[in-house]
Amino acid sequence: MSASTDTYVPKTRVGRITNFVDTRVGGSSIVKEFGRKIFPDHWSFMFGEVALYSFVILLLSGTFLTFFFDPSMAETHYDGVYVPLKGVEMSVAYQSTLDISFEIRGGLFMRQLHHWSALMFVASVSFHMLRVFFTGAFRRPRELNWVVGCVLLILALAAGFTGYSLPDDLLSGNGLRIIDGVIKGIPLVGTYISLLLFGGEFPGTDIVGRLYVLHILLVPALILLMIAVHLFMVVVHKHTQYPGPGRSESNVVGFPIGPVYAAKAGGFFFVVFGILAVIAANFQILAIWDYGPYDPSPVSAGTQPDWYIGWVDGALRLMPGVGEFVIFGRTISLNVLLPALAPAGLLFTLMFAWPWIERWVTKDHREHHILDRPRNAPFRTGIGVAGIVFYSVMWAAASSDLIATHFHVSLNDVTYWLRALFFLGPILGFIVTRRICLALQRKDREIALHGRETGRIVRLPHGEFIEVHEPLNDYKLYRLVNFESPEVLPAQPNKAGHIKRSEKLRGSLSRFFFEDRVAPVTRAELEAAHSHHAEVEAPAEKAEVSGR
C-alpha cells in the first residue's frame, strides 16, 4: 500500500475497490501513522491490553445475554426444567436468568464467560494500575491519563456491581440491601433517595430495570469513551520504557506496532479469550439456582460481593457497632456511613491526587519517559505497598467468616486482628517495604562497584585469601547505576522571604520521604573502584585457585 495515491493505478478488481475506499477514508495514512508507533516489550506493559481484551469479550458475551435476559421484577411462578425451584414464586428477571442457564443452548457457558471476564477485567485493570504506579509512569506528561485511568477503574467497579445485581437472586438482593442500608444512612435525605432509587420501599419494583439500563448502556458507553481517550493519550505521549543502554527520555525502543506487534497483539487477544473460555467452561460461577430467588427475609451465611467490591463490604464488617446517635429525633448512623464511604473515599482521593502530591513534594516538574525500577523509588514503593495492605486488610475482612471456618479460628479473633491490622498494617507495610528497597539499592551499588561474587576463592602469593569478583558487562551495569534518587528539599522561603505553612509541610514530607536514600553510583566512584580491582585482579590471574 502506498500513500502517494494519485500515481497509483490499481490493476485488479480488488485493488480498484481498496483504492476507492482508501482515497476516501485515508486508511493507509492511518495505518502508516499507527503502524510506526513503537511499543516497548516488557511483560508488565501488557496488562492494559489484557484489560482491553477482557472488555471486548465482556461486550460480546454481554450482547448474547441481552437477547434472553428480561429485567422485569414482575412476580411469576417458575415452570422450567430445574426441579428444586419448580413452582417457586420469583421475579421474571430471575426466571429468565435460570432459563439462560438451563434452557438456552450455550447460555450457561455465556453467563459464566461473561462473569469470569468481568473478574478478569477488573483484576487486569488493577494490576495495570499497580504497574503504572510502581514504575512512576503517571508522572508528567501522563498525569491526565492517570486520572482517566482512575475514572476507568471506578467505571469498571460500577459495571461489575450493576451487573451483579441483575439476576435478582438471593445473593445479589443481599448486596442491594446493604447498598440500601448505606443510602439510608445518609443524614436527612437518605430515606428519600432510597425511596426514589428503588421506586418505593426496598426492594421495590424498579431497581433491576434501572440497573439494567446503567449496566448495558450508560456504563459501557462511558467505559468505551474513556478507553478511547486513554489510548489516544497513550499514542500521543508514546509509551514509557525501562532504563537501558540506548534508551533515553526522547526515544522509545521496541517493536513498531505493525506488523510484528499487531500480529502479536492479535494473537494475544485469542490467548486471553482462550484462557477465559477454558475457565468459563470448567468452573461454575454465581450459581444463582443455589441461592434461590430474592426475598427480603432470608439472608444466607457466606454472603459476599464479587472480589472487587469485597473491600467495601469488609470495611463494613470491621466497623464496631458504635457511632449511631440521635439528633433532633433523627438517627444518624455513622456506624454504616463511615465504613462504607471513608476508606473508599480516602483511597480514591489519594489515588487521583498522587501525581500532584508527588510533584509537589519533589518539586520535580520535568517530563519522564524512563520508568523507575520500584526499588529506586523507595518512598513511592512504600506508599504503594501501604495502600495495598490497607486494601487487602479490608478485602480479607470481607471473607472473615470463611477464614474462621477454614482455618478453625474464632470469627471474633479474626475481626479483632483485622481491626488492629487496619491501622498498623499500612504503617508496617510502608516501613518494611522502604527498608527492603533501600537494602536492594545498596546491594545494587555494591555489585556495580565491586562486581558479582563468583564464589571463586583465590590465595594471593603473600597468603591472603580473596574472593574473585567478576565485573558486570556494560548492559547490566547501566541498569544498576542509571537512576535518579531525589534528595531532601528543605522548606524554601518565598519571594517575600516567608516560609509558608504549606511549604513547611512540604519540607517535612520531603525529609520523611528522602532522608534515607542511596545515591546512584557516580562515574568517579566507578572508575576508582575499577582501578582498585585491576590491582587486585592482576596477580589473581597467576595465583593458584582453590574451590570453584
Added chain:
Amino acid sequence: MKALSQRRRHPLAAVALLLLGLLVTGGLYAVAGNVNEAKAQTTNFSAQDIEEGEKLFVANCATCHGIGAVGAPQGAHGNQAGPALIGVGAAAVDFQVGTGRMPMQMSGPQAQAKPNQFSEEQTMQLAAYVASLGAGPAIPEEDLLDVAKGDPAAGGEIFRVNCAMCHNASAAGGALTRGKFAPALAGVSEAHIYEAMATGPQNMPVFSDANISPEEKRDVIAFLKTIEEQGSPGGFSLGSLGPVSEGLLMWTAGLGIVIAFTIWLTQRSS
C-alpha cells in the same frame, strides 16, 4: 356492648386484658406443646434394650452426663460437664452418637463430628435408655425420611428462610461466633438431618413440629438430597463458597496464566 365500652377506661381493664392474653397464649402453648410431644413415643424399645443402654451409658457417658443422666457439675472428673439428658429424646442420642459427636472427645467451642464410636445396635440401646428417662423427640420413621415423597422446591424455600443464615443457601456451611460453626450438610444422612432439626444440637435452634411440620422436614431433606445429587451444573463448584473462591481463582490461576503468557510473548527481544 355499651356497658363494655363504658368500662373500657376502668383501672382494672388493663389487668383483665393482660390476664386474658396470658390465658390464651398459655393455653395455645400447652396445645402446641402437646403437638410437639405427639410424636415422642412412637418407637417402642424393649426392656432389654433399655438395660443394655444403661450399661453402655454408665461406661461411656456418665463421666460427663452423670449417673442417671442428671447432668454433672462443671469440672467433675476433670472433664467438661455435660447437660442433663432427661427429656432430650431418642432422636438427640441417635444424632449425637450416630454422627460421632458423642462421646465428646475434647472440649472446644463445639463438639466435633467424627467417625461413629458405637454400632448401630449400641446406638439404639443408648437411645432407648435416654428415651426411657423422659419423653422427647423420637427417631423418625422411614416414611418421614423418604426423599421421593418430599417436595424439594418447597423444602428449598423452608431452607432459605430457616437454615441458610447459618448453613449458607447452598448448604456449604458458615461461621458462628467464637469458633462455633454450622457445618456443610452434604453427606449427612436423612435421619440425622431430621434429628438435627427436631433436637437442635448445641448452637442450632430446635425446629419443633409446630414450627416445621414433619412433612415439611421431609421436604427440607428432599431439597438437601436433590442439590447434593445434582452436583454443580456449571463445572467445578469451588466448594460452593461463592465470590470469595471465585475471586481467589481469578487472582491466582487466572492472572497467573496470563502473566506466564505475557512473559512468553515478550521474551524474544530482551
